[in-house]
Amino acid sequence: xxxxxxxxxxxxxxxxxxxxxxxxxxxxxxxxxxxxxxxxxxxxxxxxxxxxxxxxxxxxxxxxxxxxxxxxxxxxxxxxxxxxxxxxxxxxxxxxxxxxxxxxx
Amino acid sequence: xxxxxxxxxxxxxxxxxxxxxxxxxxxxxxxxxxxxxxxxxxxxxxxxxxxxxxxxxxxxxxxxxxxxxxxxxxxxxxxxxxxxxxxxxxxxxxxxxxxxxxxxxxxxxxxxxxxxxxxxxxxxxxxxxxxxxxxxxxxxxxxxxxxxxxxxxxxxxxxxxxxxxxxxxxxxxxxxxxxxxxxxxxxxxxxxxxxxxxxxxxxxxxxxxxxxxxxxxxxxxxxxxxxxxxxxxxxxxxxxxxxxxxxxxxxxxxxxxxxxxxxxxxxxxxxxxxxxxxxxxxxxxxxxxxxxxxxxxxxxxxxxxxxxxxxxxxxxxxxxxxxxxxxxxxxxxxxxxxxxxxxxxxxxxxxxxxxxxxxxxxxxxxxxxxxxxxxxxxxxxxxxxxxxxxxxxxxxxxxxxxxxxxxxxxxxxxxxxxxxxxxxxxxxxxxxxxxxxxxxxxxxxxxxxxxxxxxxxxxxxxxxxxxxxxxxxxxxxxxxxxxxxxxxxxxxxxxxxxxxxxxxxxxxxxxxxxxxxxxxxxxxxxxxxxx
Numbered sequence: 001x002x003x004x005x006x007x008x009x010x011x012x013x014x015x016x017x018x019x020x021x022x023x024x025x026x027x028x029x030x031x032x033x034x035x036x037x038x039x040x041x042x043x044x045x046x047x048x049x050x051x052x053x054x055x056x057x058x059x060x061x062x063x064x065x066x067x068x069x070x071x072x073x074x075x076x077x078x079x080x081x082x083x084x085x086x087x088x089x090x091x092x093x094x095x096x097x098x099x100x101x102x103x104x105x
Numbered sequence: 106x107x108x109x110x111x112x113x114x115x116x117x118x119x120x121x122x123x124x125x126x127x128x129x130x131x132x133x134x135x136x137x138x139x140x141x142x143x144x145x146x147x148x149x150x151x152x153x154x155x156x157x158x159x160x161x162x163x164x165x166x167x168x169x170x171x172x173x174x175x176x177x178x179x180x181x182x183x184x185x186x187x188x189x190x191x192x193x194x195x196x197x198x199x200x201x202x203x204x205x206x207x208x209x210x211x212x213x214x215x216x217x218x219x220x221x222x223x224x225x226x227x228x229x230x231x232x233x234x235x236x237x238x239x240x241x242x243x244x245x246x247x248x249x250x251x252x253x254x255x256x257x258x259x260x261x262x263x264x265x266x267x268x269x270x271x272x273x274x275x276x277x278x279x280x281x282x283x284x285x286x287x288x289x290x291x292x293x294x295x296x297x298x299x300x301x302x303x304x305x306x307x308x309x310x311x312x313x314x315x316x317x318x319x320x321x322x323x324x325x326x327x328x329x330x331x332x333x334x335x336x337x338x339x340x341x342x343x344x345x346x347x348x349x350x351x352x353x354x355x356x357x358x359x360x361x362x363x364x365x366x367x368x369x370x371x372x373x374x375x376x377x378x379x380x381x382x383x384x385x386x387x388x389x390x391x392x393x394x395x396x397x398x399x400x401x402x403x404x405x406x407x408x409x410x411x412x413x414x415x416x417x418x419x420x421x422x423x424x425x426x427x428x429x430x431x432x433x434x435x436x437x438x439x440x441x442x443x444x445x446x447x448x449x450x451x452x453x454x455x456x457x458x459x460x461x462x463x464x465x466x467x468x469x470x471x472x473x474x475x476x477x478x479x480x481x482x483x484x485x486x487x488x489x490x491x492x493x494x495x496x497x498x499x500x501x502x503x504x505x506x507x508x509x510x511x512x513x514x515x516x517x518x519x520x521x522x523x524x525x526x527x528x529x530x531x532x533x534x535x536x537x538x539x540x541x542x543x544x545x546x547x548x549x550x551x552x553x554x555x556x557x558x559x560x561x562x563x564x565x566x567x568x569x570x571x572x573x574x575x576x577x578x579x580x581x582x583x584x585x586x587x588x589x590x591x592x593x594x595x596x597x598x599x600x601x602x603x604x605x606x607x608x609x610x611x612x613x614x615x616x617x618x619x620x621x622x623x624x625x626x627x628x629x630x631x632x633x634x635x636x
Binding site: 002015016060061062065067068101102103104105 | 149151152317321322325329331332333334335336339342343346347350375376377378379380381383410412447546547549550551589590593
């Protein structure tokens with residue numbers, strides 16, 4: 001398992017750079033992925049997406065469908081891409097500490 | 106120094122070199138138009154330290170790098186032990202006879218090489234010649250398993266060490282298992298089966314498999330119910346959400362039935378569709394409801410996800426999954442199982458499962474295509490083909506066409522509803538793989554995306570460009586690809602080269618085209634707008 005060091009914190013990540021377990025998520029992880037994503041400053045909308053993803057994940061054990069994420073946040077997919085340049089999966093889910101999607105998706 | 110494409114010898118596979126060979130991006134088969142192709146990129150140091158990344162510029166199968174002489178010997182010993190089992194009927198009643206045929210009768214004519222899209226796309230690099238892998242395997246078999254006298258002299262010498270084994274394992278993942286080589290072979294040698302059986306030795310005997318197919322694939326499906334991590338409740342919830350959303354968008358009120366005992370048909374989708382392509386699920390539900398079919402989905406473990414990754418690498422995982430799916434059908438008392446748009450699920454449940462399911466579970470299983478053809482051709486739903494008046498081509502998933510011979514139903518459908526339909530060349534049973542076959546479509550570790558774009562998906566991309574040669578540019582076009590894996594591969598290729606913007610290229614299933622033409626549905630089910 002590869003590790004990432006960021007400001008004194010160590011995170012275990014998989015080969016795609018996703019955190020290996022949701023339990024290992026901290027707010028410092030968000031700061032680390034923020035740099036990777038090239039986002040200057042996180043605003044309320046970013047945090048809304050992150051919170052919605054985490055709530056859904058805790059309840060269902062999986063990231064929500066993109067359409068459900070849109071519905072819950074009231075953000076169109078295009079706007080989610082504006083917030084997270086790598087998109088809902090590789091950007092937002094990664095930042096929220098959700099595992100990389102599996103299966104034929 | 107790694108070997109160039111013309112100087113590779115069989116026994117180079119065993120040599121103590123950093124890698125066997127490297128394909129120069131300059132040598133790749135050219136594509137029609139401008140496609141920027143960069144370098145291969147680096148495999149991360151952590152991966153190199155841990156796994157035997159010694160074949161080329163990619164590392165797909167995570168084989169732990171042996172640290173001691175004992176570990177090196179162990180790798181060889183276990184491989185031979187697994188190989189021995191492949192050639193005994195008791196241990197390999199699924200595939201032993203076909204494998205034996207492929208061992209004994211190859212004339213080394215290399216007809217297979219010209220049929221292989223990987224070989225062609227690589228600029229004809231010997232490393233990806235189907236026979237390169239098969240010949241190494243064959244020589245090991247003759248010398249160490251069959252123990253033919255004077256084998257080195259009769260069959261050619263082979264230096265067997267841990268590098269031979271590790272590279273052979275990795276070479277088994279340089280094949281889409283599309284079986285175009287087997288189709289063209291005048292004798293019936295199946296190089297794709299050889300690749301698949303090598304994968305099987307690694308998984309069943311050595312416990313080495315790719316994480317996407319095993320830990321996060323077949324294991325998740327057996328434990329949670331789906332490789333997507335959706336349990337039955339979440340899957341049902343999501344599909345209910347799809348029902349509501351698309352009822353509103355299409356103006357066609359529908360609901361997807363679940364767990365209906367005594368329904369005629371159990372429909373099994375690839376559950377990836379629910380998350381990544383929900384319009385495909387909606388399209389099936391709309392068409393089946395409009396045609397008045399008696400059908401149901403099942404929320405039982407593994408029965409709402411038609412995938413069976415075992416088909417790519419492991420017979421035991423295969424059998425476990427197929428049995429769960431058949432049991433769910435039996436419990437509901439349906440007359441038959443129908444598979445949605447997933448190629449490898451067709452191969453798994455309609456073809457190979459014949460060898461696995463016990464008599465009580467041999468429930469009729471078929472493709473969705475004959476049913477869809479009946480609905481469309483017998484006018485069970487009202488269709489307006491002018492709604493599909495844009496250029497359309499059809500990608501043939503290998504498992505539907507080459508393996509099963511389902512060629513005409515999809516063409517009858519598409520010709521009736523798509524006035525600007527044009528074939529790719531070649532097509533039908535002679536099609537080329539999308540490049541995502543045998544599991545690549547769901548892999549993105551290290552430089553695997555480079556492999557998928559530079560080599561495995563290259564031929565399909567050429568075919569698609571050529572199918573639209575008179576309408577290149579941003580004019581809206583549609584590639585119908587009735588298979589989740591194929592769609593995943595096309596999505597990643599189109600994204601990589603910006604083809605939605607540059608070429609107006611949209612991909613999707615066949616059922617979406619049918620719904621797009623339905624008079625009872627609001628126009629615009631298929632849209633080129635990014636949401």
